[in-house]
Amino acid sequence: MSTSHTIKVKLVGVAKDEGAYLARWIHHHLYFGFNEIEIYINRTSDNSHEIVKKISNNYPAVKAIDADRFDCLPEFNSNRLQHESYLHALKSGRGSDYVMFLDIDEYWVTPGLDQSISDFIEEQSHFDAMVFEWFNEGGVNDEFQAFEKIVYGKLHQLGKSLIKMPSKIKDIRLHVSEMNPDSVIVLADGTKFKCEDEKKLPQHVSKDINSLKKAFVLHRMHRSEPEYLSSLFRGNPEQQFPIKLNRLGFGYAPNDPSIESIEFDRENYQKLGKSYDSFVAKCDLKSSIESAEQVVLKNAENLKYSIGELIQQKPEAVRRVLKYVKDKDISAVLGCPVKVVSIGGNEYKRKVVVHAGAHKTGTTSIQHGLFKSRNKLKAEGVVYATFDDRKSNQSILMHDAFLGSAASPRNVRALSQSDIDNLECKVIGYLNTIAKDDSWHTLIISGESISTLTQEMLSRFFSSVKRAFSNETLIECVFVVRNPCDYFRSTLQERLKRDSLEHIFSSGFPEESIFKNTIQKLAVTFKNEIKVLDFDTLVKEEYSLPYCFLKEVSGRFSDANFNYLKNYSRVGNQSMSSETFEFLNFINARYASSEKKQQLFHDARPLFNIAGLKPFSLPEEIKRKIEDKSQSDINYLNCNHGMRYSSQDSVGKQGVSWTAKNIKLFSWAVVDLPLYLREDAARFLEEKRQCNVKGLRNKNRAYTQAIKLITAVNRAPRWLCSVLCKSIYIRKRIEGKLGSWLH
Structure with a gap:
């Protein structure tokens, strides 16, 4: 300088x-x-x-x-x-x-x-x-x-x-x-x-x-x-x-x-x-x-050993300087309360947990696990709310129930006013019924769309919950976050199934301070009774995501009573492959103004979870934009909620493959697609082949064979295509079962 x-x-x-x-x-x-x-x-x-x-x-x-x-x-x-x-x-x-x-x-x-x-x-x-x-x-x-x-x-x-x-x-x-x-x-x-x-x-x-x-x-x-x-x-x-x-x-x-x-x-x-x-x-x-640095860490440990003696000398002053410290040893010495206590100091007999999301933080896995185990949970005093007892995810129903008006721009399903009123009555009726049941101590209401409600809609929802339960019931919001860089990457993957990269980023993605704004909105509604959990910490635990979530939120958790949830199989979306990422961007751009665009999501499903391919990598300029937009949330979560996030995350570190083996796997997945997408896949692979660096003969050969396979399938009779797709499906099922058994 x-x-x-x-x-x-x-x-x-x-x-x-x-x-x-x-x-x-x-x-x-x-x-x-x-x-x-x-x-x-x-x-x-x-x-x-x-x-x-x-x-x-x-x-x-x-x-x-x-x-x-x-x-x-x-x-x-x-x-x-x-x-x-x-x-x-x-x-x-x-x-x-x-x-x-x-x-x-x-x-x-x-x-x-x-x-x-x-x-x-x-x-x-x-x-x-x-x-x-x-x-x-x-x-x-x-x-x-x-x-x-x-x-x-x-x-x-x-x-x-x-x-x-x-x-x-x-x-x-x-x-x-x-x-x-x-x-x-x-x-x-x-x-x-x-x-x-x-x-x-x-x-x-x-x-x-x-x-x-x-x-x-x-x-x-x-x-x-x-x-x-x-x-x-x-x-x-x-x-x-x-x-x-x-x-x-x-x-x-x-x-x-x-x-x-x-x-x-x-x-x-x-x-x-x-x-x-x-x-x-x-x-x-x-x-x-x-x-x-080792001296610093040693001094921190020495302080822990001294707390018991120091707090006897100046209890108020020592507690003041240790306020907001989360260390378990210090909390134990300070005698932090185990029971659920309100800000005013009143103990609560029951607890309503509103799991408000966020999207892409394991909500599907948590909801599926708790929904499937709801009868066993009820026996232990934990109720998983099912306004619609056919679905594990109550998100859409709760979103629509508190729209308030059919004229709301959030009314994407074009519901009538009577439909909205009936849904709200259904939710309120369920809550009133549950409130009269004295057999539970924790009620879990889960819906990731709760966090996306407007402040007005959230207030309507909170008021309905508050009216249903007595003052002896604590209403707590639980919001799960993850590294903002990973969150945007996962969100981008989901949106790319329906839109092109160019249109996604021109529409304001990624949104800056999305976690900060959402947490503050929820805190206002729930009177600061909000717990923020780290998705990365939950998934790194030894046991299943539903078990770890329940352990964090349940008012009275006993390890032995919920053993059956420990090894619950994870349910959720797999990461999209690099090959699928590029092809989806290709066809989204091709059909940007076409009526077929609405059908693309359904038709391209066979590509979303191609076994054996690595998660996709983002272009450098997109990575930079995501890192920039994530930084404010990273600092906010680190500063206010003790997370361990960094912008130097995993975005794009997996690397784009397009090896000969992956080209083969991609071509077999394309066979499952409708004719118009198979034709597009052939054009896409031809472009990739022409862009291939000269001298990589194995890759050129793989591209050529893949194009020939797709072209042959396109010309084959419909009954033969059906047989071929069925055989591929059976082979995948066998490989999947065999892989699970070997694992």
Whole structure:
């Protein structure tokens, strides 16, 4: 990054057991033009000195200063270690034009990641101190990672200061020092600094001028859960208690409306990441950083062992800093309630679980398993709602029942008003009947289309459920999510069965923040009684998806009572093959404006699950678009719901095949298609053959044989085609049964 060389800015930080983060913090600020970096290392048990020394060998402007010397000062001064470090840095900073104070979890940034600190200063009018407000990042999922391209968190009234040298400081303070009366103190946009309250909150920016500016301090105060626990264990050098007590819990409350997002420039974000990788390699830091990371994880474990003793000393304070921590060991020590309890503290006797989706998150498998086992479940006190007892999926019925009006644009089945009213009466009647039955403790209402209802339709549905049950019944919404990249890939596969790629993407696919918007909509309707489950975690469990789902949502779950569900066979859609993906796009484009388009989905079904072929891979530009649109949801789910998602997902990693074997399998599946699609398949394969790289004789031969087979079938009598298709069907059934038996 090109920077101005006329302004010299010195950065000062204080570090205790921060070795895991020093390299990234130092690189970040060197990258953005800080000329000199001094790190006061105190009371450390990791290899911080070693890491800074390696960096100093390549970057002499980076220095480590042993801050343990301050422990020799009188008690008042030694307990103000950070203040003493800052004072020492100011006295030794006479060669710099400006000095800035940041902790190791604080990063000076601009949203564009395109401006150095010196260039930024040159654009400003005169000032003696500039305050950069905090943007406090929420909790994230992965340990030891850089901040994401889209960061979720909250703006804070506190921040950190950039001081013009020689300083006019009267009294050192950690955020905004007390300055001489004639000093000019401004915010990052040039606004004159005004505190919230001169006596109580002299360092807080007044609320009426507190806003996200063109430069700010990204405060990574939470990071991942283990890192958060480790940071508490490091304690505060200016407090006597063994752990930090100046925190309000890990991350923020789910669905907190005050959470904001900041998106950094994609290209510059990637450049920053690549520059850091080069920095680590140049300084030979990889093994040293890994060693420091182990200290962080060890400190997190040490905190767990100390909780029992600490909570006896300061129960309220310890519970406050551990709020929202999901670790099972800590929850057990804190005595988290096992019974279902409302926000108001009332215990409930029964529970209604509304499984609202989302689509493509195993809903078919869950519904099928619970529906088939509904009689056994009823004996254990779990009722699976069946408004229509012929179907496992009640989604369409519930969607139509709460349309409200036949004129609604959501009335895709063109139901009359009487039909809609009858469906609503049917649902309400069923709920009233179930409410009178005292033999159950958990009622499960499952329908993935519930999550797609409008706010008005959701309110009608919730009101109907609420009226049917007493106040002793908890109504909880359960929403299953998955990695947004995988979700869009799976959704695209489903839509491609009916539409072309070009039309799908021109219609607004993929939708940004779809999970965030849906969760917030459901939270409003269900009064924040919402549980968000991770599909990837559920399917990785040892047992079946219906069993794992029931274990998560049932009010009274006993492992022995639901053993029969453990090995329930999975039901759902298989992933489409690469070959099918390309052919469907070919025919969708061909029949885009034809009446046959409506029939394509039914006619092309034999291609959807061709055995032996790998899942399809997406073109690079589509992968990039999906990753971009997924990022906001990934950050939201990681920050608010503790998921472990990344944009570096499995989209497209399987690879397109079109091997000789796969061409043969594809051609046999085509035999099952109607005549017009077989003719299209022959044209499609001919195009593929002509595009084939010269010299791949086996593949050319496979294409030629496939085209001949399809052409021969097209010319054969209809009775022969029927016999051939029947024989292929029988062969597939035999192979399937044999494969299951061998497995």
